[in-house]
Amino acid sequence: MNSIAMKPAAKSAPIAAPFHLAGDGGVHRPVAPGHIVLRPERDALAAVAAPDRSFTGRARRWLKLNAHTIRAMLLGALAIGLFILAWHVVTVNRMTFYVRFLNVPSPEQVLESARTAFSTGAFLNHIYISCRRIFIGFALAAVVAVPLGLLMGRFQLLKEFVFPVSEVLRPIPAIAWVPMSIMLWPTNEESIVFITFLGSFFPILLNTLHGMANVDEVLVRAARCLGATERATFREVYFPAVLPQVFTGLTVGMGVAWVSLIAAEMISGQFGIGYFTWEAYSLVQYPDIALGMITIGVLGLASSFLIRIAGRAVTPWSRAK
Amino acid sequence: MAIPATAPARTGLIEVSDFNLAYDTLDGAVIAVSDADLVVNPGEFVSIIGPSGCGKSTLLNAVAGFLKPTSGIVTVDKEPVKGPSADRGMVFQQYSLFPWKTVRENVEFGLKMRGMGKSERAVAARTLLGLAGLSAFEDHYPDRLSGGMKQRVGIVRALATGPKVLLLDEPFGALDAQTRVIMQQILTNLWQRLGISVLFVTHDIDEAIFLSDRIYVMTARPGTIKAEVTVPLPRPRDAALQLSPEFVQLRADLGALIREESLKAMGGELNEDALKGLAVNLNGANLAEVV
Numbered sequence: 001m002n003s004i005a006m007k008p009a010a011k012s013a014p015i016a017a018p019f020h021l022a023g024d025g026g027v028h029r030p031v032a033p034g035h036i037v038l039r040p041e042r043d044a045l046a047a048v049a050a051p052d053r054s055f056t057g058r059a060r061r062w063l064k065l066n067a068h069t070i071r072a073m074l075l076g077a078l079a080i081g082l083f084i085l086a087w088h089v090v091t092v093n094r095m096t097f098y099v100r101f102l103n104v105p106s107p108e109q110v111l112e113s114a115r116t117a118f119s120t121g122a123f124l125n126h127i128y129i130s131c132r133r134i135f136i137g138f139a140l141a142a143v144v145a146v147p148l149g150l151l152m153g154r155f156q157l158l159k160e161f162v163f164p165v166s167e168v169l170r171p172i173p174a175i176a177w178v179p180m181s182i183m184l185w186p187t188n189e190e191s192i193v194f195i196t197f198l199g200s201f202f203p204i205l206l207n208t209l210h211g212m213a214n215v216d217e218v219l220v221r222a223a224r225c226l227g228a229t230e231r232a233t234f235r236e237v238y239f240p241a242v243l244p245q246v247f248t249g250l251t252v253g254m255g256v257a258w259v260s261l262i263a264a265e266m267i268s269g270q271f272g273i274g275y276f277t278w279e280a281y282s283l284v285q286y287p288d289i290a291l292g293m294i295t296i297g298v299l300g301l302a303s304s305f306l307i308r309i310a311g312r313a314v315t316p317w318s319r320a321k
Numbered sequence: 322m323a324i325p326a327t328a329p330a331r332t333g334l335i336e337v338s339d340f341n342l343a344y345d346t347l348d349g350a351v352i353a354v355s356d357a358d359l360v361v362n363p364g365e366f367v368s369i370i371g372p373s374g375c376g377k378s379t380l381l382n383a384v385a386g387f388l389k390p391t392s393g394i395v396t397v398d399k400e401p402v403k404g405p406s407a408d409r410g411m412v413f414q415q416y417s418l419f420p421w422k423t424v425r426e427n428v429e430f431g432l433k434m435r436g437m438g439k440s441e442r443a444v445a446a447r448t449l450l451g452l453a454g455l456s457a458f459e460d461h462y463p464d465r466l467s468g469g470m471k472q473r474v475g476i477v478r479a480l481a482t483g484p485k486v487l488l489l490d491e492p493f494g495a496l497d498a499q500t501r502v503i504m505q506q507i508l509t510n511l512w513q514r515l516g517i518s519v520l521f522v523t524h525d526i527d528e529a530i531f532l533s534d535r536i537y538v539m540t541a542r543p544g545t546i547k548a549e550v551t552v553p554l555p556r557p558r559d560a561a562l563q564l565s566p567e568f569v570q571l572r573a574d575l576g577a578l579i580r581e582e583s584l585k586a587m588g589g590e591l592n593e594d595a596l597k598g599l600a601v602n603l604n605g606a607n608l609a610e611v612v
């Protein structure tokens with residue numbers, strides 16, 4: 001790409017050795033010690049082939065650049081296909097090893113029950129209610145945990161005060177909070193939202209704190225000697241510096257929020273996708289169990305995906321190559 | 322515009338006197354710098370050289386306002402330094418650009434802190450980036466830049482607010498030799514154009530001679546000023562100057578001073594075997610006795 005020939009300007013360099021221009025190449029002749037042999041100058045531009053701007057050229061380059069992603073997607077689709085096939089085989093043949101697939105619904109049955117479920121408003125309502133609980137609980141957790149983490153990271157005293165409480169409460173799984181939560185809150189709805197809140201709160205707080213601990217001190221110094229006040233340093237340095245880590249916390253928190261929500265709904269709900277799944281078991285509607293599970297999986301996946309998109313949008317500097 | 326005119330600098334007088342700084346550690350106080358005195362006159366380019374760990378960064382950080390001297394005073398234009406301020410621009414050895422800001426936003430940072438309007442500071446930043454040959458990269462994020470470019474942006478960013486003095490702590494330490502030489506030239510150009518005082522820390526003797534009006538040599542820890550040299554070379558300087566007899570002589574003299582201190586600094590760890598082939602003959606004597 002670049003011309004490797006030395007510029008004639010090299011002659012002015014304080015080197016006593018004479019210069020030669022290399023012959024037309026071919027056989028390599030050894031260069032006498034102390035002599036600098038210049039290669040003939042090349043047209044630098046000629047080496048760079050004009051890019052093919054046609055549609056096919058672009059398409060080819062796109063394929064080349066995204067080959068990895070495409071392969072990953074194909075492999076993923078293949079794996080899911082195989083999984084469904086295996087599921088089909090073991091359920092249709094009602095296989096039993098040690099594990100019993102006698103009553104497990106087949107993919108076809110689940111598809112059928114999905115068709116009926118989506119044709120009535122009840123199922124969509126369960127989904128809507130679960131999503132609403134997740135949204136409120138998770139949003140509250142983010143709104144409290146992120147600023148708290150930022151402040152704790154900045155003010156040691158606050159951290160020393162709050163951290164022990166958080167460490168004691170953190171290992172208690174959200175599901176263990178169910179009875180207490182029902183006692184605490186006047187309505188069932190509030191207690192379920194509270195459990196969702198608790199589930200996502202700690203991952204978000206801890207990740208934010210961790211991010212704060214890893215803020216590069218030299219950046220803080222650089223900001224200070226460019227005239228940044230305490231507040232400006234917070235806004236311009238600490239906050240953007242922890243953002244990627246905050247989003248890691250949000251992603252983890254969202255996962256835990258779903259775990260907590262489903263547990264709470266199964267125990268104490270009257271609506272929601274967790275309630276739907278548990279009730280299907282009580283009512284011996286086995287295909288609905290699988291339908292509920294798959295719906296939970298898809299919703300969980302979709303919500304993490306949304307967070308990842310949001311994270312990428314607000315941290316354009318750390319976009320993957 | 323943020324860029325001061327080329328008028329001769331009458332501000333930017335750095336005075337450090339009776340400077341002592343000790344770090345508190347479990348093993349007691351570590352005296353990093355003891356009884357150091359130095360002056361940087363307005364518009365002057367002054368370097369500090371010395372062996373590793375002698376307290377160069379400590380001294381510079383105290384001038385920047387990040388560290389308080391245990392005793393002694395640091396003043397800039399007769400005003401005692403109380404903390405970091407935009408009056409004293411600083412360039413760090415580590416790359417310190419804000420990764421979440423583009424090159425231009427980095428350069429604008431100080432102006433933004435000062436409350437300058439968006440369009441106004443964009444103009445100022447573009448002018449400075451132009452001076453440093455970085456116009457084509459103004460919308461890049463720092464992780465797309467080479468090391469030399471990052472440090473150039475760092476220098477431009479520190480200069481954007483029009484500080485009275487510029488402090489640099491081994492800014493080119495991580496760069497390769499060729500890039501370093503170009504960076505020195507760029508720094509010299511910027512300094513001459515802006516007419517501000519520069520206090521430059523390095524352990525590279527050639528770099529110190531090439532850049533400076535005066536050089537302070539520090540002793541091994543606890544660091545103090547061991548020598549002061551006025552560089553006798555005319556400006557503008559170019560690479561060929563490094564072959565001039567004055568340059569060669571000065572380099573040899575400074576080299577001898579530093580080597581002496583470096584040996585002292587490493588005294589405990591070195592023995593005759595380690596120094597074999599370095600033309601340092603201890604003649605069986607203990608190193609500590611020799612130096």
Ligand SMILES: Nc1ncnc2c1ncn2[C@@H]1O[C@H](COP(=O)(O)OP(=O)(O)OP(=O)(O)O)[C@@H](O)[C@H]1O
Binds near residue numbers: 353372375376377542
């Ligand atoms: N926070 C600290 N606590 C204790 N000792 C320290 C601390 N910072 C620096 N020191 C010690 O103070 C001395 C001076 O450090 P300083 O960083 O100023 O040296 P330096 O001349 O900049 O070295 P280098 O050339 O390696 O950058 C060193 O011996 C170092 O070990």
Ligand SMILES: [Mg+2]
Binds near residue numbers: 378
């Ligand atoms: Mg240092």
